[in-house]
Amino acid sequence: MTTGERQSGGLSTDIIVYVVLLAMAGLQIILAYNSSGGRELLARMIVVAAVQALVAVMFFMHLWWERRSLVVSIAVVSLFVLFALQYSWSDSFRLLHMSPWAH
Amino acid sequence: MSEAQLTVGGHGAGLVEASPFSVSTKKLVMWLFIISDAMTFAAILVAYGFLRNASPNWPAPFKFSPSIINVMVMTFILISSSLTMLIAVRAAQSGDKSAAFTWVLITALGGAVFALLHVREWLGMIGEGVRLFQNPWGAPLFGAAFFSVTGLHLLHVTCGVIALVIVGLRYKGGRYDAGDIEILGLYWHFVDIVWMFVVPLIYLLSIEH
Numbered sequence: 314m315t316t317g318e319r320q321s322g323g324l325s326t327d328i329i330v331y332v333v334l335l336a337m338a339g340l341q342i343i344l345a346y347n348s349s350g351g352r353e354l355l356a357r358m359i360v361v362a363a364v365q366a367l368v369a370v371m372f373f374m375h376l377w378w379e380r381r382s383l384v385v386s387i388a389v390v391s392l393f394v395l396f397a398l399q400y401s402w403s404d405s406f407r408l409l410h411m412s413p414w415a416h
Numbered sequence: 417m418s419e420a421q422l423t424v425g426g427h428g429a430g431l432v433e434a435s436p437f438s439v440s441t442k443k444l445v446m447w448l449f450i451i452s453d454a455m456t457f458a459a460i461l462v463a464y465g466f467l468r469n470a471s472p473n474w475p476a477p478f479k480f481s482p483s484i485i486n487v488m489v490m491t492f493i494l495i496s497s498s499l500t501m502l503i504a505v506r507a508a509q510s511g512d513k514s515a516a517f518t519w520v521l522i523t524a525l526g527g528a529v530f531a532l533l534h535v536r537e538w539l540g541m542i543g544e545g546v547r548l549f550q551n552p553w554g555a556p557l558f559g560a561a562f563f564s565v566t567g568l569h570l571l572h573v574t575c576g577v578i579a580l581v582i583v584g585l586r587y588k589g590g591r592y593d594a595g596d597i598e599i600l601g602l603y604w605h606f607v608d609i610v611w612m613f614v615v616p617l618i619y620l621l622s623i624e625h
């Protein structure tokens with residue numbers, strides 16, 4: 314163990330996180346079958362998935378117990394690229410509504 | 417004396433630097449790989465979303481039985497394998513080599529079962545007429561999008577299973593240590609996290625009502 318790695322939580326923490334992740338996966342299925350679809354369902358799915366990912370990264374991957382500088386570095390880089398990836402959405406609407414072969 | 421000027425065993429100053437973020441080099445490299453791979457998956461999922469948004473007739477072919485039930489079982493197996501990986505890491509850190517190796521193998525078994533279920537699902541889709549550029553339901557690129565996203569994830573799971581077996585055997589043989597098990601665990605949890613996005617975006621948004 315290097316100097317930045319503090320002792321992580323016990324097995325009970327892991328089991329609690331495991332149950333939470335399973336519950337959230339179940340929640341996604343319930344949301345899928347109790348929704349009419351569309352952008353609202355998409356937004357809910359992404360939010361639940363993002364929370365799942367955050368919980369798993371923090372507790373399963375032990376980022377919670379690593380140095381804050383590592384957490385911040387990972388977060389800044391990842392979020393920047395994720396936002397940059399969203400640049401192209403307007404073009405998909407163009408293809409759907411304005412291109413000659415769209416129905 | 418600056419942080420970079422450290423001496424180890426009497427060697428000259430400046431030859432050893434403090435590890436960035438105070439993690440081992442191997443762990444930092446794994447984190448860098450995970451970040452880059454996460455961006456790869458994000459890009460492929462955005463591309464999938466782009467295709468879907470630009471298609472007026474994107475298929476919704478996944479029935480509750482067998483597709484969604486299969487996905488639920490696969491999700492349960494993969495999340496459980498993350499737990500078994502954590503148990504393996506804890507056993508390794510406490511010095512119990514035998515238990516750590518056993519739990520690593522259980523994790524690998526979970527990954528293998530996941531991969532087999534995935535291949536079985538693929539064969540079912542192919543049997544229904546889904547190909548890369550055609551399918552019986554709607555937008556022709558549905559197959560390409562589905563197989564490329566899930567195929568990339570399946571490749572990661574398969575490579576992870578192989579790595580688990582190799583690292584587990586080498587750990588048992590004394591060539592690797594508990595830190596290596598932990599670093600492999602980071603990769604396995606990453607594969608699990610990607611699946612948490614694949615399920616809702618690929619499957620749950622395309623269920624047959």
